[in-house]
Amino acid sequence: MEGIIGTTYRCNAKCYMCGTWKFPTKPTEEIRPELLKKLPRMTFTNITGGEPFLRNDIQEIVEIVRPKTKRIVISTNGFFTNRIIEFAKDNRDVGFRISLEGLPRTNDQLRGIKNGFDKSLRTLLELKSLGLKDIGFGITISDTNAKDLLELFRLANSMSLEFATAVTHNSYYFHKFDNQIVDKAMVAGELNKLIWEFLKSKRPKDWFRAYFNYGLINYIYGGKRLLPCEVGADVFYLDPFGKIRPCNGMDEIMGDLETHDFGDIWQSAEAQAARNKVAACAKNCWMIGSASPAMKKAFAKPAKWIIQNKFLPGKRDQFVLDFADKHLREELIP
Numbered sequence: 040m041e042g043i044i045g046t047t048y049r050c051n052a053k054c055y056m057c058g059t060w061k062f063p064t065k066p067t068e069e070i071r072p073e074l075l076k077k078l079p080r081m082t083f084t085n086i087t088g089g090e091p092f093l094r095n096d097i098q099e100i101v102e103i104v105r106p107k108t109k110r111i112v113i114s115t116n117g118f119f120t121n122r123i124i125e126f127a128k129d130n131r132d133v134g135f136r137i138s139l140e141g142l143p144r145t146n147d148q149l150r151g152i153k154n155g156f157d158k159s160l161r162t163l164l165e166l167k168s169l170g171l172k173d174i175g176f177g178i179t180i181s182d183t184n185a186k187d188l189l190e191l192f193r194l195a196n197s198m199s200l201e202f203a204t205a206v207t208h209n210s211y212y213f214h215k216f217d218n219q220i221v222d223k224a225m226v227a228g229e230l231n232k233l234i235w236e237f238l239k240s241k242r243p244k245d246w247f248r249a250y251f252n253y254g255l256i257n258y259i260y261g262g263k264r265l266l267p268c269e270v271g272a273d274v275f276y277l278d279p280f281g282k283i284r285p286c287n288g289m290d291e292i293m294g295d296l297e298t299h300d301f302g303d304i305w306q307s308a309e310a311q312a313a314r315n316k317v318a319a320c321a322k323n324c325w326m327i328g329s330a331s332p333a334m335k336k337a338f339a340k341p342a343k344w345i346i347q348n349k350f351l352p353g354k355r356d357q358f359v360l361d362f363a364d365k366h367l368r369e370e371l372i373p
Contacts, residue, residue: 041332042081042108043276043287045212046070046100047089052116053151054140056179056207058214059089070281070296072099077301078277081108085328089279092119092126101130112136112173117159118152124165134173136203137163139191141184149183167198175201180255182221185229192233202248204233206255208324212287220259227256238349246349250341251330258325266333266340268324271314273332275305285313288324 047069050060084104091097091113104111115123117137127135140149143156152158159176166174178184178191188204195202206226207218220226230252237249254265270276271285271293278284281297283304291313294304304310334341 040079040081041083041085041274041328042078043085043087043274043328044075044100044104045087045089045276045278045287046091046094046097047279049093050089050116051093051118051152052090052155054179055149055151055183056181056213056215056218059212062214063089064279066094069094069279070277072096072103074281074296075100075103075107077296078104078107079301079305083110083112084108085112085114087114090116090118092122098126098129101133105132110134110173114138114177116150116152116155117162117176118155120158120162120165123162124169127166127169127171131169131171135166135171135175136201137174137176138179139176140178141187142190145184145187149181163198163200167200173201175203177203177205180204180206180226180230181218182226185226188229189232189236192236203327204230204248204252204255205326206259208288208326210288210324211290223259227259230256230259238345246345247334247341249348250334250344251325251327253344254325254330258323262323264323264325266330266337268317268320268329269333269336270329271310271317273336274329276328283310285317286324286329288322288326288329289313289317289320291316 047064048059049063053060084107086100086104092115094100101111111132112134114136115138117123123135127133137159138150139156139159140146146156146159147153163174163176176191176195178188180188192202206220209216209218234249234252237245237252240246257265274286275293276284276287277296278287282295283293283301285291285293293310293313294307296304
């Protein structure tokens with residue numbers, strides 16, 4: 040099982056694709072660290088927000104979660120460099136993913152933070168200087184920043200950092216329902232270039248990232264998910280109020296960790312009702328929190344795709360062309 044822990048809805052950024060910062064939690068409302076002792080064993084835990092480093096007890100949160108999981112990654116905008124570095128010195132087993140939404144001007148415009156790119160890059164450099172291995176940055180792709188995608192990938196590659204991608208989604212969690220990709224051909228074309236870069240890598244992890252980005256193109260064009268979504272069964276989201284949910288894309292509550300044990304919540308009628316709604320969900324979201332466990336569970340399907348597209352070039356898919364309208368096809372061929 041994998042877990043996503045939303046520690047707060049407070050955030051110092053004012054991102055265009057996320058309205059969470061407009062609806063911050065109060066510190067007194069946020070889940071108490073000791074409640075995390077109720078969580079089950081996990082293979083992976085993502086600690087996120089809002090901005091997790093706005094919590095003064097982030098160290099206590101990690102200390103409680105650490106024995107329950109094989110791996111922890113904190114998602115942060117990287118702005119609070121000193122705070123993050125001091126934390127990292129005592130938690131070298133924790134991974135970090137820092138959000139960069141483009142090259143400097145675009146990043147600062149989309150994140151609403153003056154000098155945000157500089158602060159985030161400085162944080163990455165200092166984390167790397169500590170010798171941490173599980174560090175990287177990620178981009179939420181939109182029409183505005185898609186042209187920066189390949190340059191950011193090359194920057195990550197040159198620094199030997201991980202590179203994660205997403206595209207804009209809508210949900211109660213983001214307080215956004217008007218995110219959309221307008222120029223699908225352009226954005227999908229940039230993703231197509233990234234897919235080839237990942238497939239050229241010698242690292243199997245990058246090959247599976249290629250498949251994930253293939254799924255992003257599919258999502259942009261409104262296709263059915265490449266793999267079934269099983270959030271609420273293989274994954275849970277714990278929100279800052281202590282509510283267990285199947286994910287952060289669906290406004291469904293399975294139970295309250297404040298008043299119940301996790302096992303009781305997981306086996307409850309409310310949890311099963313939420314799973315039934317997941318099974319009937321037509322959103323076809325393709326975010327790493329739900330796609331990654333699905334790829335691990337249905338390993339053969341992405342593996343077959345990788346073999347076909349990396350090792351059998353004569354049978355390679357034309358990724359964008361699978362989804363683009365016929366009149367767009369010529370301009371999308373790389």
